[in-house]
Amino acid sequence: MPVSITREIRLDRRPVGRPQQDCFSLAEVTLAPPGPGEVEIRPILLSVDPYMRGRMDDRPSYVPPFALGAPIEGFGIAAVEAAGPDAGLAPGDLVTGMLRWRELDVLPARRLRRLERHGEPLEAHLGPLGMTGLTAYVGLTDVGGLRPGETVLVTGAAGAVGSVAGQIAKLAGCRVVGVAGGAQKVARLRELGFDQAVDYRAGDLPRALRQAAPDGVDLFFDNVGGDQLEAALSLMNVGGRVVLCGAIAQYNDEAPRPGPRNLALAIGRRLTLRGFIVGDYEARRPAFEAAMRRWLVEGRVQADSTIVEGFERLPEAFLGLFEGTNLGKMLVRVGPEPAGR
Amino acid sequence: MPVSITREIRLDRRPVGRPQQDCFSLAEVTLAPPGPGEVEIRPILLSVDPYMRGRMDDRPSYVPPFALGAPIEGFGIAAVEAAGPDAGLAPGDLVTGMLRWRELDVLPARRLRRLERHGEPLEAHLGPLGMTGLTAYVGLTDVGGLRPGETVLVTGAAGAVGSVAGQIAKLAGCRVVGVAGGAQKVARLRELGFDQAVDYRAGDLPRALRQAAPDGVDLFFDNVGGDQLEAALSLMNVGGRVVLCGAIAQYNDEAPRPGPRNLALAIGRRLTLRGFIVGDYEARRPAFEAAMRRWLVEGRVQADSTIVEGFERLPEAFLGLFEGTNLGKMLVRVGPEPAGR
Missing domain, CATH: 3.90.180.10 (Medium-chain alcohol dehydrogenases, catalytic domain)
Incomplete structure (x- = not known):
């Protein structure tokens, strides 16, 4: 040869x-x-x-x-x-x-x-059937403890993980708010069934989030970090969970940027913030694949x-x-x- | 009358x-x-x-x-x-x-x-038998998931909650590092059985903590927040838990101070940060009181x-x-x- x-x-x-x-x-x-x-x-x-x-x-x-x-x-x-x-x-x-x-x-x-x-x-x-779909799935369920009826906030919501996470949360019976950059992405989130879609580039994100989630947030799936993490923390309800999946806003920082100024809210509001790596959840792949294949075939998740x-x-x-x-x-x-x- | x-x-x-x-x-x-x-x-x-x-x-x-x-x-x-x-x-x-x-x-x-x-x-x-003892007990066990053999870091370690938390962690078979302010408190932590005691007023806390916990920290019981939280986060081992109990360093801030610059470490290290309020754990009081009374009588916890x-x-x-x-x-x-x- x-x-x-x-x-x-x-x-x-x-x-x-x-x-x-x-x-x-x-x-x-x-x-x-x-x-x-x-x-x-x-x-x-x-x-x-x-x-x-x-x-x-x-x-x-x-x-x-x-x-x-x-x-x-x-x-x-x-x-x-x-x-x-x-x-x-x-x-x-x-x-x-x-x-x-x-x-x-x-x-x-x-x-x-x-x-x-x-x-x-x-x-x-x-x-959706690969690493990014598995990330969305285990992030919501194993890490975030998703429960029907909750309000779920997703940042990077038009991205690979976020768009799947938002759709899974909808299938689980949750109210879902997505954050993305630009009118086109926001429109796409609405098509995907997100209850509310917020454009972080439109300015005053804290105010826009408060309006989109007037009853607060129970589960926050964060792909972005930075200012979006801070704005979302202020909205967390008592007992809320923050799934720390990614921090794309910070990956190119030349020096470490300050963390959220409101982190101490986590005490009085009994928040749990939890980081995870999808590689730890390989054992969940069969259950995930079975569910995701069905959702894709039925057109309930669009990728x-x-x-x-x-x-x-x-x-x-x-x-x-x-x-x-x-x-x-x-x-x-x-x-x-x-x-x- | x-x-x-x-x-x-x-x-x-x-x-x-x-x-x-x-x-x-x-x-x-x-x-x-x-x-x-x-x-x-x-x-x-x-x-x-x-x-x-x-x-x-x-x-x-x-x-x-x-x-x-x-x-x-x-x-x-x-x-x-x-x-x-x-x-x-x-x-x-x-x-x-x-x-x-x-x-x-x-x-x-x-x-x-x-x-x-x-x-x-x-x-x-x-x-020790009151709210502060119960705080230490449920913070370590229910919130922090304390396991024998772990390295536990406690800030505010000479305070009401911290000194009891450190002693309970020792009784559970952990290696315990305490942080306090001043030579007298550090000396007292050693008497109480802490394996390492660090004086945050002595300067270069990150370095002192690295030396005190060369194998990293599995469970961090934080009563202080601010710079001590940031320094400790850098030492957390994969799968580590941060119990957010108090933030006394920040309670008098006139404006919200920046959070830890290294919070995004929580993703790759799969950290869990969890805030709690002792009032949610009233049901644990009987078990706590029974254990604490025994420890006090046996002289294993000093208050x-x-x-x-x-x-x-x-x-x-x-x-x-x-x-x-x-x-x-x-x-x-x-x-x-x-x-x-």
């Missing part, structure tokens, strides 16, 4: 503040054929996610930092092109897992999971995605997350989907 | 920032004799507590604000002097409850609880108290809380203890 030549996107320097295009570079690499237990894969869709910003800094976290001069990696879906001995996968199989940003790659098969499709679009496996075309546009798509250019899940199509599947 | 004349201490103006003596005034009042269901009581010990600062502001909270021109009220122990019909209490009985700052008072008997003594000093009922003598010194004692003039529970003796009990 001959060696293959492919392209990869590397992290060339660590960003200070908001990442720029010149943090990344495109390079050619040579791949050996797959050995025992390995497969050659051709990525089809690659996911860009806010948490990846953290891996660009050189500091300890729940995932190790990206190495400089090495390819970025993130979730993705690929087609198996060739399999070495004992790989347990065959050419044409669709797989998902942590993939390097390469147009072609050779990886141990055990790091990949064969993807089971039941007619849903491929991108659903990186959105928005923004698909950018072209491998070399991965950095652009990633940077767009911090400008909110995406509606729903932001993905990059880097290769063709195999026909007839 | 003749009317009685007594003195009371009133809130005359709402403090801005740190309360001053001139927020309070001493006045004479006339009491009618106890009617049906009422008792005349003579307060013996009155408790001053940090949470009372919140009641001096005119804003909604879990307890209503003190009224201007009316007496302050707080927990206390009193002797029954006279009982009206159907009061269910008799002269000489010791009672505890929310008492007005008066040298003599008439109150509905149903607002008081008869105090059962088994040889312990009277002040124990406002300290520090600072007793200021004289009714008119109640404001001074209260103001002292914010300067840390107390070791353990701060109390004011306002009347004699009945002999032979």
Whole structure:
């Protein structure tokens, strides 16, 4: 078997503040054929996610930092092109897992999971049926203790996790308020069934939130942090829960910004604030998948995605997350989907 | 029965920032004799507590604000002097409850609880066996989910709640680090069995805490807030719990101060921050009292108290809380203890 030549996107320097295009570079690499237990894969869709910003800094976290001069990696879906001995996968199989940003790659098969499709679009496996859907599901249920009849507030509500979280909360019989940036996203939230949608770019967020949730908030699913977290804390009802899922407003801060000035409210109002990482909840995947597949089939959850075309546009798509250019899940199509599947 | 004349201490103006003596005034009042269901009581010990600062502001909270021109009220122990019909209490009985700052008072008997003594000093009922002990107990167990072998950090560790919390955590088989202000308090924490004691007034608290808890903190019982909360958050281990019990460092702030700059750590480290109010845990009192009585009798919990003598010194004692003039529970003796009990 001959060696293959492919392209990869590397992290060339660590960003200070908001990442720029010149943090990344495109390079050619040579791949050996797959050995025992390995497969050659051709990525089809690659996911860009806010948490990846953290891996660009050189500091300890729940995932190790990206190495400089090495390819970025993130979730993705690929087609198996060739399999070495004992790989347990065959050419044409669709797989998902942590993939390097390469147009072609050779990886141990055990790091990949064969993807089971039941007619849903491929991108659903990186959105509502993937990590972001599981994040919304366990964040609301396991972490947040969602109960019917509650008022639920979701920030980043037009994003990959937030839009699914809001729709699940509606299905659970809750009143749901979403916060997003811009009139288009706010309109989309209304279409998705959110009871109230607030545009944080329209100014005076605390006032707008008070009007949208006049009886306060029982469960707050926070994807944003910063000022939105502070504004929401003031609205929390006694016994309320704050699910700390993400803080995209803060990921590009060059220096740590002050936390919410009203955090001490948590004492008198008996609030629980809880951070979580979806990777801790792998055991919940079967229950989640069963529920989510049903909701998707019945059209009760709609999965928005923004698909950018072209491998070399991965950095652009990633940077767009911090400008909110995406509606729903932001993905990059880097290769063709195999026909007839 | 003749009317009685007594003195009371009133809130005359709402403090801005740190309360001053001139927020309070001493006045004479006339009491009618106890009617049906009422008792005349003579307060013996009155408790001053940090949470009372919140009641001096005119804003909604879990307890209503003190009224201007009316007496302050707080927990206390009193002797029954006279009982009206159907009061269910008799002269000489010791009672505890929310008492007005008066040298003599008439109150509905149903607002008081008869105090059962088994040889312990009277002040124990406002300290380890009272609200502050119950706060430490439920804060660690019900709110914090204390487990043997964990590292527990307590701020305000020489105070009424903190000193009991640290000792309970030691009895539960934990490694305990206490933070207090000044060499004398730090020395006392060591006597009480704390594994490490840190003086926050000695400078560079983050560094001192890192040295005192080189393996991080699993459970943080916070009575202080502000900079101490921020410094401690950085040390929290994955899955750690932060019990938000009080924020005495912030109660006199004239404007809301920024929250911890590192709150977003809670996401990656899967932290839970939870505020609580002891009044929600009245059902836990029997279990708590049984355990605490045993610990006190066996000398396994030592209850520090600072007793200021004289009714008119109640404001001074209260103001002292914010300067840390107390070791353990701060109390004011306002009347004699009945002999032979």
